[in-house]
Amino acid sequence: MNRFTFVDCTTVAEALDHLKQGSVAKAGGIDLLDLMKDGIVSPSMLVNIRRVKELHGIETSEQGLSLGPLTTLSELAAHPVIQKTYTALSDAASHAATPQIRNMATVGGNLMQRQRCWYFRSSEYNCLRKGGSECFAQKGENQYHAIMGNEICAMVHPSSTAVPLMAFGAQVELTSKKGKRTVPLNEFYIRPDESLLDxxxxxxxxxxxxxxxxxxxxxxxxxxxxxxxxxxxxWPLADAGVVLVMDGNTCRSASIVMGVAAPTPLHAKAAEVVLAGKTIDEATARAAGKAAVDSATPLEQNGYKVQLFHTVVYRTILLASGQLKRDPSAVGGMA
Amino acid sequence: MSDIEKRAITRRGFLKAAGATAASTVVESAHAITKDLRDSANGPAPLGPGAVPFVLHVNGVPHSISIEPRMTLAEALRDTLGLTGTKVVCDRGSCSACTVWVDKVPTLACMTLAIDVGMRNITTIEGIGNADHLHPVQAAFVKHDALQCGFCTPGMVMSCAALLERNPNPSLDDVKHAISGNLCRCGTYPKVFAATLEVAQDRKALSRPVSTSNGKDA
Structure with a gap:
């Protein structure tokens, strides 16, 4: 790991004072230390925000949920209101990584993880994301890579919590010295065709x-x-978050997000259209699952992920609508 | 070199003795320096990149050490304090062999910066038991032969003991969940489950809480 200076902040204002070129904010530090140990990033300063009190805490109200970005995945998973009202979010938090990592990792850091790709995460490969001229996954070992939006860069975004948060229509508040702005999570991630460096x-x-x-x-x-x-x-091979607004057995509207299908978490818009106004049953759920993967462009070794996403979307629709129990073959299904 | 000479100056013994001496003499000044750094300007001063004085509270004992900000808690425990019970295997948070407690919460020492621990209390395997006074989970591991090569065992014990701290009456699924991050290449899991559940059973039979330390403030 490179040498760096460490500044231990206790307020947002202190942290913003130190966030500049070369420095990087550190929360739980899991992904950051991983990247630093492998020499993928080498910040000259770590701005420690973990002890900033105002960034902790879960608030629930009639308007919704307000999460401090330093909420750990364990805290998200154990919160009774989240379990009851935002079930997909507590499910995602409770099935990420390991108990020890969930005790350390924060929801803000989970959203800010860098993508997974073994070429990107190896210092041996100077890929497009690191200013190189080639995406090594296109013709290389690509069994875990993206099946959609993968023409330029085939990395996948592994955030488990981004999937339900996006399905629930979450927004992210960003603060700089210039002020605050709020960005829908839907517009938070940048696709490779928009930028390779951001x-x-x-x-x-x-x-x-x-x-x-x-x-x-x-x-x-x-x-x-x-x-x-x-x-x-x-990390998931395929995961899906489904939010259904139901009127009896009829689906008024559906919000379906797939993780690790593309370089960013992705709304399955075609599947959402299939469900709108329909009675949810096995046939409509399967049709939605199929629609979700219709535009897939798998690489040489990851064609199996197309079937897996078809399955995870339709089974998660049925799970959300209460017509199916958790799939025993899904992670956590045996518990 | 004869056995006696070896015992007289072993590397570990030397490190431990040096650490103990340093701890008794530098604790106060290190506190003062840390305080000065925080108060010196508007807001906190950046520390490092060179070594900085720091106090690490391990198993109830404050240790005054000098560390670079990039040093992980696992490195500080093993290399600086000589507490080699905490094992490092993957060094990437993938195996949980380095599990310690930070304020009683199971935490990965390899993915924690020592300097980030602040005043919090670290508990390592040395803090919950030793050869003369095994922690009940350690004793049950011995009885059930819940280890083969033993390298994952300290982390496994820390996970199981933490589970019993927060849930004195765990189900088999609770135990499975608690150690779902601890990888054992030897495949001792069924015996780990049996050992942990037996500690809970014994405790219920004796209707007294599991002793969580061997007299130290764990």
């Missing part, structure tokens, strides 16, 4: 100061499921 809209002098989730409409039901090779400590 992965989120967060500027180097900005901090995430709040994550806001609007209160779900009456009749809302939600679910999240993840498939992986291992039951614990594994």
């Amino acid at each position: 992965e989120t809209v967060v500027k180097s002098d900005e901090l995430i100061t709040r994550i806001l989730v609007p209160a779900p409409a009456a009749g809302t039901r939600s679910a999240y499921q993840k498939y992986g090779e291992k039951e614990s400590f594994d």
